[in-house]
Amino acid sequence: MAAAQAETRHKVVVIGSGFGGLFGTKALRKAPVDVTMVAKTTHHLFQPLLYQVATGILSEGEIAPPTREVLSSQRNAQVLLGEVTDIDLEARTVTSHVLGRQTVSHYDSLIVAAGATQSYFGNDHFSEHAPGMKSIDDALELRGRIFGAFEMAELGANRGDNIDHLLTFVVVGAGPTGVEMAGQIAELAHRTLRRDFRAINTRSARVILVDAAPQVLPPFGAKLGARAQRELEELGVEVLLGAMVTDLDERGLEVKYKDGRSERIRAVTKIWAAGVQASPLARTLSEQTGAPLDRAGRIAVNPDLTLPGHPEVFVVGDMISLDNLPGVAQVAIQGAKYAAKEIRNRLEGKAPQPPFKYFDKGSMAIISRFNAVAMVGKLRLTGVIAWLMWLAVHLVYITGFKNRVTAVLHWFISFLGRGRSERTTTEQQIFARAALARLRRGATDLVSQPGAYDAARQLLEETRRQELEAAALEEARLTDSGERGVHADQR
Numbered sequence: 001m002a003a004a005q006a007e008t009r010h011k012v013v014v015i016g017s018g019f020g021g022l023f024g025t026k027a028l029r030k031a032p033v034d035v036t037m038v039a040k041t042t043h044h045l046f047q048p049l050l051y052q053v054a055t056g057i058l059s060e061g062e063i064a065p066p067t068r069e070v071l072s073s074q075r076n077a078q079v080l081l082g083e084v085t086d087i088d089l090e091a092r093t094v095t096s097h098v099l100g101r102q103t104v105s106h107y108d109s110l111i112v113a114a115g116a117t118q119s120y121f122g123n124d125h126f127s128e129h130a131p132g133m134k135s136i137d138d139a140l141e142l143r144g145r146i147f148g149a150f151e152m153a154e155l156g157a158n159r160g161d162n163i164d165h166l167l168t169f170v171v172v173g174a175g176p177t178g179v180e181m182a183g184q185i186a187e188l189a190h191r192t193l194r195r196d197f198r199a200i201n202t203r204s205a206r207v208i209l210v211d212a213a214p215q216v217l218p219p220f221g222a223k224l225g226a227r228a229q230r231e232l233e234e235l236g237v238e239v240l241l242g243a244m245v246t247d248l249d250e251r252g253l254e255v256k257y258k259d260g261r262s263e264r265i266r267a268v269t270k271i272w273a274a275g276v277q278a279s280p281l282a283r284t285l286s287e288q289t290g291a292p293l294d295r296a297g298r299i300a301v302n303p304d305l306t307l308p309g310h311p312e313v314f315v316v317g318d319m320i321s322l323d324n325l326p327g328v329a330q331v332a333i334q335g336a337k338y339a340a341k342e343i344r345n346r347l348e349g350k351a352p353q354p355p356f357k358y359f360d361k362g363s364m365a366i367i368s369r370f371n372a373v374a375m376v377g378k379l380r381l382t383g384v385i386a387w388l389m390w391l392a393v394h395l396v397y398i399t400g401f402k403n404r405v406t407a408v409l410h411w412f413i414s415f416l417g418r419g420r421s422e423r424t425t426t427e428q429q430i431f432a433r434a435a436l437a438r439l440r441r442g443a444t445d446l447v448s449q450p451g452a453y454d455a456a457r458q459l460l461e462e463t464r465r466q467e468l469e470a471a472a473l474e475e476a477r478l479t480d481s482g483e484r485g486v487h488a489d490q491r
Ligand SMILES: Cc1cc2nc3c(=O)[nH]c(=O)nc-3n(C[C@H](O)[C@H](O)[C@H](O)COP(=O)(O)OP(=O)(O)OC[C@H]3O[C@@H](n4cnc5c(N)ncnc54)[C@H](O)[C@@H]3O)c2cc1C
Pocket: 015, 016, 017, 018, 019, 020, 021, 038, 039, 040, 041, 043, 045, 047, 048, 049, 050, 051, 082, 083, 084, 085, 113, 114, 115, 116, 133, 134, 176, 177, 279, 281, 316, 317, 318, 319, 327, 328, 329, 330, 332, 364
């Protein structure tokens, strides 16, 4: 009976475990549906704090709790690991892959919340030497590269080499992520690391923030942007505006200014915080529905977040183009909750909701400790007040009680003290991404295909069993015969 009920229950598939995916799944907690969340990582990621992982303030676990644990008490939800490679709107199926294993999930309703990736504006080869800031892998790689650059500079200084390119850090993109990243690298150089090295003066490091736009933090308006720029410059960050990156390699980058001048900046560490591109799944959906994509690859959705001709498919968050909504967490959270409510309403025979309306709760960016800029409605805040607000908001939204407790502890260490609790870096962090990219099929090349593994394991098991049996018989014989410890010619 229970099995039959489960068979007939409405099936919702949610793609993504970010803000849209997780909040959408949670909002269906009490609905008479079975939810399958398919995501390509096993964690939910609090992206706004990635820069703190990259600069050693927080650990990756604090901003990326396992989705399975977060949803463990939600009985109607299951989590599936896999990268969605296809959505068939006619057949109502979602196909996902992980390490060569394919899963096909059927749905009655679908919520697509696959977010966005880094955009290099057509220069994808830049990514090899300028990681973006989109995932835990990115943040850990950057942590390794930033702290590693200081180490290499110390070695170089001991040998008498020129180390300017090692102590120059370039952040491309002066939006909130770029500003926060540049501010934190400056704090590392000027406060955290200043007593840790012998051959170099970390305070001589150059931190350069580059953007083609004429101002810092354009979405915050001219006044807050100018204030943020001033504060950054006081921290020692060089701000280069109207400067477009035209080339980038292992040892540096070329920038071209509005007046036609070009400059080469020698810098080993480059961080790309400049553009976003919606998940390629937006294109998959566009091809099947005719819904247009904008320049950032975001798909146009109906006012109720559904796709034309497919009221059962909702798209939310960074993937959508609707009323110039910004790519921020609250758009994804509120959109996902709206979609979940619509699914519930339909099952309960209630009237549809009015079109989706975003409620803007404000934006903020931290510049350095005790210093931030914030916009809430018409209110513009700066300095300590904005920073305290930032602290409160981020504490509320970090997922999980224990993560909140340890994040506060780490913030105390970094903001009141001089330290960073998470400075550990490994070779894997720095080199794994480039090494995997050199494999034909990435990580899939490192594991056996299903079936091949089973056959190999059976063979291995049989041989190993024979070896283990022979070794055990010999051990027992040696003990029983009294031969242990007796020299061969005395036996
Ligand atoms: C560094 C950084 C700082 C930010 N700071 C702020 C901030 O301060 N305030 C703010 O409001 N917003 C901020 N944002 C933006 C905010 O994080 C996004 O707007 C928000 O995450 C969008 O939510 P989403 O659910 O659409 O996508 P995401 O949260 O990105 O989630 C996408 C999910 O889909 C999964 N996924 C992607 N492709 C596939 C696939 N093919 N198959 C399966 N799963 C897939 C991903 O693994 C992920 O789980 C920041 C973003 C970044 C990168």
